[in-house]
Amino acid sequence: DGGITQSPKYLFRKEGQNVTLSCEQNLNHDAMYWYRQDPGQGLRLIYYSQIVNDFQKGDIAEGYSVSREKKESFPLTVTSAQKNPTAFYLCASREGPQVNNSPLHFGNGTRLTVT
Amino acid sequence: GDSVTQMEGPVTLSEEAFLTINCTYTATGYPSLFWYVQYPGEGLQLLLKATKADDKGSNKGFEATYRKETTSFHLEKGSVQVSDSAVYFCALSETGTASKLTFGTGTRLQVTL
Numbered sequence: 001d002g003g004i005t006q007s008p009k010y011l012f013r014k015e016g017q018n019v020t021l022s023c024e025q026n027l028n029h030d031a032m033y034w035y036r037q038d039p040g041q042g043l044r045l046i047y048y049s050q051i052v053n054d055f056q057k058g059d060i061a062e063g064y065s066v067s068r069e070k071k072e073s074f075p076l077t078v079t080s081a082q083k084n085p086t087a088f089y090l091c092a093s094r095e096g097p098q099v100n101n102s103p104l105h106f107g108n109g110t111r112l113t114v115t
Numbered sequence: 116g117d118s119v120t121q122m123e124g125p126v127t128l129s130e131e132a133f134l135t136i137n138c139t140y141t142a143t144g145y146p147s148l149f150w151y152v153q154y155p156g157e158g159l160q161l162l163l164k165a166t167k168a169d170d171k172g173s174n175k176g177f178e179a180t181y182r183k184e185t186t187s188f189h190l191e192k193g194s195v196q197v198s199d200s201a202v203y204f205c206a207l208s209e210t211g212t213a214s215k216l217t218f219g220t221g222t223r224l225q226v227t228l
Contacts, residue, residue, distance in 0.1 A: 042220035106158030
């Protein structure tokens with residue numbers, strides 16, 4: 001079955017450490033996205049990529065980095081510069097790049113806790 | 116910029132009650148509109164969508180009509196079930212940007228027996 005796989009489901013880190021969240025898709029989608037979800041704030045866009053080897057900052061990119069070396073993979077690194085990294089992180093993909101009425105397909109998320 | 120406003124929750128209903136979750140939007144062009152549902156501990160799943168004015172999206176008994184004159188996309192269901200308990204997100208995708216969706220803050224629905 002086609003879909004998006006995020007791993008791990010739960011991740012614990014100490015403050016000051018960088019951590020990388022994995023996102024893999026086998027939907028052959030061009031566009032991929034990272035969202036952060038906090039209680040009462042909905043989803044906020046961190047980074048997105050419309051094609052391989054290209055990505056753009058979203059609304060809250062500070063303290064995060066991404067790469068898009070392969071179409072299937074869009075890993076997100078949460079750096080020590082992110083002031084409040086504890087959150088639920090969602091990866092998504094979409095047909096594209098020029099298909100605005102296609103829906104996003106989401107993974108099941110990674111819950112990151114930094115102490 | 117684009118924005119989506121949803122009614123605050125939680126919305127608590129008895130089983131078989133009628134559901135309405137309000138959603139209004141602000142956009143410069145002619146966006147596509149979506150409703151997503153999120154069950155506990157999971158990602159979001161597409162519930163329904165509408166791509167132009169007066170379109171009605173429907174799925175699993177849920178419906179929403181794209182109203183350009185009122186810039187709204189309210190979600191409705193005639194008879195809710197306990198299994199419908201989840202968080203519902205309204206979202207829009209602006210014409211021509213081909214990139215990001217803008218989401219509302221979500222509305223939690225709790226259905227009781």
